[in-house]
Amino acid sequence: MSTAMSISHKSKKKARQEGPAAAMRDVSRYLMGTYRRPPIVFVRGEGCYLYDHRGKKYLDFLGGLAVNALGYSHPRLVKVMRREAGRAVHFSNLFHHSFQGPLARKLVDWSGLDRVFFTNSGTEAIEGALKLARLVAHQRGVTGKTRILAMENSFHGRTFGALSVTHPAKYREPFAPLVPGVEFVRFNDTSDLEAKFDDSVCAIVVEAIQGEGGIFPMSGAFWTRARELATHYGAALIADEIQCGLGRTGRAFAYQRHVGLPDIAVVAKPLAGGLPLGAILAQGSFAEAFSPGLHGSTFGGGPFTCAVALEFLETIEDEELLDNIRQRGAQLRAGLSRMGAEFDFIRELRGEGLMFGLELSVEGKTYVANALKQGLIINCTHDRVIRLLPPYIVTERQVADFLARLRTVFARTKRPAGLASAPTDADSPRALIAAR
Numbered sequence: 001m002s003t004a005m006s007i008s009h010k011s012k013k014k015a016r017q018e019g020p021a022a023a024m025r026d027v028s029r030y031l032m033g034t035y036r037r038p039p040i041v042f043v044r045g046e047g048c049y050l051y052d053h054r055g056k057k058y059l060d061f062l063g064g065l066a067v068n069a070l071g072y073s074h075p076r077l078v079k080v081m082r083r084e085a086g087r088a089v090h091f092s093n094l095f096h097h098s099f100q101g102p103l104a105r106k107l108v109d110w111s112g113l114d115r116v117f118f119t120n121s122g123t124e125a126i127e128g129a130l131k132l133a134r135l136v137a138h139q140r141g142v143t144g145k146t147r148i149l150a151m152e153n154s155f156h157g158r159t160f161g162a163l164s165v166t167h168p169a170k171y172r173e174p175f176a177p178l179v180p181g182v183e184f185v186r187f188n189d190t191s192d193l194e195a196k197f198d199d200s201v202c203a204i205v206v207e208a209i210q211g212e213g214g215i216f217p218m219s220g221a222f223w224t225r226a227r228e229l230a231t232h233y234g235a236a237l238i239a240d241e242i243q244c245g246l247g248r249t250g251r252a253f254a255y256q257r258h259v260g261l262p263d264i265a266v267v268a269k270p271l272a273g274g275l276p277l278g279a280i281l282a283q284g285s286f287a288e289a290f291s292p293g294l295h296g297s298t299f300g301g302g303p304f305t306c307a308v309a310l311e312f313l314e315t316i317e318d319e320e321l322l323d324n325i326r327q328r329g330a331q332l333r334a335g336l337s338r339m340g341a342e343f344d345f346i347r348e349l350r351g352e353g354l355m356f357g358l359e360l361s362v363e364g365k366t367y368v369a370n371a372l373k374q375g376l377i378i379n380c381t382h383d384r385v386i387r388l389l390p391p392y393i394v395t396e397r398q399v400a401d402f403l404a405r406l407r408t409v410f411a412r413t414k415r416p417a418g419l420a421s422a423p424t425d426a427d428s429p430r431a432l433i434a435a436r
């Protein structure tokens with residue numbers, strides 16, 4: 001055995017013996033510093049609850065950032081994972097397997113679009129969608145049809161193409177130069193959209209509800225105009241449904257609250273119940289444009305992930321979870337609205353289904369930290385927006401319990417200072433919505 005191998009065996013044994021403290025030490029010593037984490041090691045989950053290394057129980061209203069839509073260890077997903085792990089987790093996309101076709105058919109049924117390509121993640125799906133839009137423009141033989149419109153306050157992922165259509169400068173600028181040809185449109189501002197749209201645009205990328213941006217729903221008027229202009233100029237309307245899609249809003253896809261389909265939709269997060277799987281869905285010429293060799297993925301759409309994703313979608317159908325999402329969403333909205341009336345630092349409640357943002361006038365991170373101490377998992381995005389993305393299986397009692405405990409957190413937390421550089425109303429998409 002080589003020295004490196006024997007050292008790695010020794011350190012593995014040592015880490016196991018020392019437990020969570022050593023695991024956290026190793027993280028700070030050996031991992032790149034991309035995440036700021038509290039000193040907790042989660043060891044397992046069941047339903048809507050997580051358990052840490054001390055056995056403490058947490059009610060999870062973040063759901064792995066919109067991934068754990070069926071909670072943890074859902075019996076149907078566990079059963080399929082066990083079965084497929086014993087068969088094959090990977091073959092390669094050079095061969096057929098039993099699950100890709102049926103999963104694609106189910107996604108087509110849910111979305112109203114025509115065809116599917118599988119990826120490993122959200123950002124990879126966005127990359128493929130942008131490539132598809134450029135490809136169709138090239139195939140139509142229109143020269144210079146390469147511009148891409150994206151929304152201010154958007155988030156689409158971390159790879160170069162996805163980063164190029166992500167608006168906040170803090171994500172983009174450290175990695176410049178990015179993909180050229182992208183222009184940002186003011187969210188929900190149809191005049192700005194009209195001014196920037198012309199024949200040189202090959203794609204417009206939107207989120208029906210902006211997620212990372214702070215839970216901002218797109219207006220029906222803006223969606224309709226984007227659809228009209230995309231059709232008029234032969235550009236792809238790309239709906240990023242990675243956070244808001246696949247049931248999250250109480251509809252199969254969040255764009256279904258509007259009239260007219262996108263040309264391309266991308267999904268990922270909850271699709272395979274926590275396993276990495278994304279998909280590009282497309283209609284019409286966008287569904288037919290890829291030919292063998294033009295695009296691909298080694299891992300995307302393997303038998304293991306596809307079998308679990310099929311089970312995920314069938315579980316939503318069989319257990320009528322879209323109804324539960326709408327009912328629990330209404331319960332959550334009512335309770336959060338009551339809190340809005342009680343606490344003057346709550347400025348606004350936005351969202352639908354099980355996707356809510358509670359905008360505060362002060363920093364949210366102290367509330368998030370205190371909630372964690374009380375056994376509640378929530379998140380703060382854009383410094384001041386408390387974001388809730390609970391699992392679709394959440395029960396009436398769990399929502400009531402969550403609301404009571406969040407109220408206690410709000411009541412007992414010493415009010416944090418306002419933000420040093422609080423976004424002004426003029427910068428906020430909310431101001432635009434209110435102005436209309």
Ligand code: PLP
Pocket residue numbers: 121122123124126155156157158207211212240241242243244268269
């Ligand atoms: N698009 C949206 C709307 C997202 O919320 C995210 C992730 O948060 C992404 C794209 C990127 O997805 P992934 O992290 O799987 O690459």
